[in-house]
Amino acid sequence: MNSSPESHQGPRSLFRPGPHTLNWLIPLGMGALGWALYMRYMVVQPTLVALACEAGLESASCYARSAILILTHLYLFGAIALAVAAIQFIAPSLSAFAMGMVFAGFALVFQNEIAGALATMLLILSFARPGPATA
Template identity: 45%
Template structure:
């Protein structure tokens, strides 16, 4: 009995695309509206608002390559044991990492996600 390769169904792809688009949109908003704007940085110098706290947290996270490390770790887990939820989390982390200055690790994670399509999948139907 041969097993099919990893390939989510149509319903799963819809969820993956929506959540991936959300993660990509969040990362684009964070980078271009909050992190790169010098006016926001100057406004956050002496003020403690929710926006400034989130901005500082995101800057701290990409300083430690957290987005790229998360993308690489989840993609490696996806490669070892393919599943739709892990693929979704890995795709979201990879998209956010590619936008948020963690290109090296997120690029490797994207490659691992592509390779995971060639893995046998125990959850396959049919």
């Protein structure tokens, strides 16, 4: 007789988001990537915006620009992406996958490519892990 736990319950299925979940994961990822690209190429990098913000212009885009520059300088987008992707790899869940996907996109766009690429790799590898137990 086989008394292993898998013989009674069967093998756990792999982590796979369903079609309804993908209906909100895809726009979430595209929206995060679109926002990051907009912020980088329309707010952070243009010289005129940088000169205006450094001259003392007080606007929401200048505050967002300074916050993004601080977060990029401290490599926080990549660190968060890598930490959440490691959690997702160890114990897959939809919330960890969504957060890891968003911050990996931020890290890739905001010049933290190595941590963003490693986080993306861990997110892809999490599809080979057993998913959460369902009754």
